[in-house]
Amino acid sequence: MAAPINPTAPIAPPIDARAERAQARREARAVLLRRPGFLIGMVILGMWAVFAILGQAITPYDPFNDFSLGHQPPSAEHLFGTDRLGRDVLSRVMFGSRDVLIVAPLAAILGVVVGTLLGLVMGYNRGIIDDVLSRIVEAFLSLPVILVALLTLVVLGSSTLVVVLVVGILFTPIVARTVRSAVLAERQLDYVTAAKLRGESGLFIMAREIFPNVRGPIVVELTVRFGYAIFTVATLSFLGVGIQPPSPDWGLTVSEEYTNMISGVWWATLFPALAIASCVIAVNLIADALQSVASE
Amino acid sequence: MDYSRLDRVRRSASPQELDLVESFAQGRITRRQFIKRSAVVGLSMASVSAVIAACSNTPSATTPGSQLPAGSASPGASASGSAAAGGTIKIATQRPAGPLDPIGMQDLSAYGLIAQSFEFLAAMDPATGDIGPGLAESWSPNDDNSVWTFKLRQGVKWQDGSDFKGEDVVETMKRLVAAGNAGIKGVIDANSTKVIDPATVEFTLVSPNGNFPYLVSVFNAQTCITPAGYATGTTLDGLANGTGPWKMDSYDAQTGAKYSRNDAWWGGKTPLDAVEWVFFDTIGPMVTAYQGGQIDAIVQFDVLTGAALFNDANFTVNAARTSNHRQIWMRTDTGQFTDVRVRQALAYSLDRDAMIQQLFKGQADLGNDHVIAPLYPYFDPSVPQRTRDVAKAKQLLADAGVPSLSATLHVAQLQEIPDLAVLMQSQAAEAGITLTPAVESLDTFYGAQWCPADPKDPPCSGAAELGIVDYGHRATPDVFLNAALQTKGVWNSSQYSNPEFDAAFVEFQKAVGVDAQKAACKKIETILNNDVAIAVPYFYQFLSGNSKKFTGVYSSALGQMFVERASQVA
């Protein structure tokens, strides 16, 4: 499991006027909408979001309580076949987007919010606070995210809330490091020095001067984290410590069914696995577009 | 019927033996049950054959144990083709969850590894699947089952070269009593075991028990006999010893264990040279490994994951009926299930046949909301089987004044149990009962829902009002009855307390003879079926198996796979 890093995070140029920033945002939006990757990503993600919101209202069968013959191959009746208990795989894959699309964004937001705060404080203050926090960040980063998440979830026991907290907190140091390096570059610039000379407080400078200028990398980081959150939650569910049954969550379904692939039952594993892949690819396409627009 | 032959046996028989012979002669128990019981009361094999021959129209046409026995799995030992001497068998098992400590171990994998080197007073007889002579050659009780005398096998040596003696048995039993072994707890105490002479050990029980030999047999896995000087906490890999056919060469907790032949074994030279146990975390890779030719046998697998093995012409699947079951407990003292009608309603909403089909593809026995599994010889089938009746369930709920009911169903992330919870949720919904499954990790489930340590008295009084807990195979139902159902039992999560039941249980333990045991069981079954402190939907089969390249492999339903008689097909 790769903990994502982003050593070449783009750094937004400092622009003073608010109007200029608004103008830049409009332009960026226009550029984004012309990128096919961004559009494809949005369509796929939008589709999963619709499935997640409408849930049982649009699934062809009841994803939980409709049992027919177990492990039937795909047919006209069951397009994706049935699972071990005879439930419709298509319905479960559709409904399976719900849990992950709640857990992953929450975890990403938590990680980015806390990480940004930490990064701002570390980057702006330097000194002893930075040194201490940097050590702790480094210690966390030296272990694979999945391993630490696993350890914590085994100890704490899995519930949706705990999964969100653990994944979010584990993303924090990674975000903090990215934000810190962006802030370090900013704090030497004239506008920060000017604000200091004006006698502004550190809090004000961080919140009103530096933050708006590092918002670009933070937005990119948020999308990237969202993708990794889906990946991480799916992997944790596969390892049995993420989302718990009877949820039709994709990672969980793969872990429940993958051993049956040996007996030739590939459909119960393949479709949820493809769903995971499509969802992460969609988010990554969006993140990729955002990143290249931000660096232009 | 050949009465003269029967009489010869009758004249020399003890009261328990006589009772058994009569039960069989009068057709009250089946031949299979007769063979099983005769091993317990110590009737000699010669007498058993004589009785069977006497009672059969075609004498000696069938050999005992030709059917697939219960509680065990033994493949057709008839080796077609010549057997080649030598070779190694590779056995797949789950990675042990704890140290290879013969006294403290608690998981099936450790049971299997220990049973390669250590032996029991009563071993498993591959022919019947029941207990048979082991380190004890024979045993017999006194008239009221309170004193049991075991005759020890002579000339047995420990792998370190010293002699096996009665003192070894006495010290082993003391250690087991000190460790609180669940099987012998309350049956013997530290002073119960005595050496009478070098070939005889005597057990004076705290309370009479007709099933005692089971409690010191392979079916109570911790009762393997360890040397007199063995310190509690010693592990097999720390000190490779035992009286058994295999000597441990190496053990790596991550990957597996290796054994080679013990040339000094009392049973003679094993056909195979060596045994290798290979560890896996899950069953899926075991199946893959078998298909890839990397292992030869699987200690245990489940129906769904092992589906491919059933269709494999080169693989022998051994399905053994067991008392493995799930208990759906409902708190009888507090919460929404205190009214017996509510508990019955939930039991009536269950579609047990559908569960057995969907979860086990039919490889399970129906449960009737009590713990007397159909494989026990004293199971009484006359108690009516509860079947699904949604209308009745609704009626019972209405009578109890709860037209609708919602409850959280607590389960652990273990084997088929989450799926069982899903099926229950769906089936109960039709009777107007809304169940919400809450699946938790093993630690959380056992520690917070099933039997929290606090409050201590009565035990499990902190349990959730509804949940499903797993119970493994036991050769006798005593542990299920005393721990889960007796008033103040240590695992009594439903807080069930019924003096009538407690009395019936005592009657069962004291019962001398099959008839008396069966009569007591009928009471137990009737009471439990009516009270539904626990619902028991099924007893599932234990599945193990091996490649047809090997014959003579047999296994218990406790993860013990025995290969001392196994050989490779040339």
Add this chain to the structure above:
Amino acid sequence: MRRFILRRVLLSLVTLWLLATIVFIIANVLPNDVGRTILGPFAPQASVDALNERLGTNDPLLEQYARSIRSLVTLDFGNSFVSGQPVIPQLGAAIGRSAKLAGLALLLTIPVAIIAGLYAGRRRDRLADRAIVLLGVTLSSIPEFVIGTFLVVLVGVQLGWLPVLAMIPDTAGPIDQLRFLLMPALAMAIVYFGYIARMTRAGTIEVLESDYIRTATMKGLTTGQTMRRHVLRNALVPTVAVIGVQIGYLFGGIIGVEKIFNYNGMGQLMLFAAQRKDIPMLQAGAIVVGIVYMVATLTADLIIAWMNPRARLDQDR
């Protein structure tokens, strides 16, 4: 240079201490009964009490913490709670297996990924570039347990080309071992291809756009010469950095892949130790993974310094 290395090593020691503390806190954050976890819910209380006494898990937390820090200093982690065997040999065997697998995975992925990245970087925004970027994103998006399962069924079971599980017999020679390791290594290599290729591409683009390359081109050097003399060395800086970090994670074990191929590397070891509350094993494992990570990143930094002397070593990282 020496000062830099000394500083990094000292800081690493502090980080290791923090790491041990974090693991200790996680393992002890909830009141738990180690003996009960190991022996299971149905074990008699007497056995559980005896085990807890023997393991010393009833001792005051501070005493246990002191013990675990002492084991960090002496590098003697004692015996596993679960198997009762010494921790170090088990850990050594597992890290050896992880190293073998990680090494093969890197060997498979690095050359291909670097070539793909350089190629894409030079053809920025053309079809080949788009294709490589998309492929990289896609492959690194699919969790490795999914890729692993598809490989097992397709290559192992259906085609029968390679052994389905990475269970290497003791007697296997190097070639034979390779056969067992190829599939899991491939599953890991596929995931890492995306990271490394994208990093190389980004580095290449940055260098190609820099002034000194423009100068070189104007001086009349051919593209091939420019690539060899200037681009490669500088463009690979971020690639080396990312490989350094990923090695740390690879050694930490790719649990999904290990689980599917039943390979007993660090991942399975740590997963099992976490589930069974095997604290000595967890702690030792975390420290070993931490050390590998630090050595790998430090080595990467030194290589970067050698490749690009202008990179100041003691600058803020």
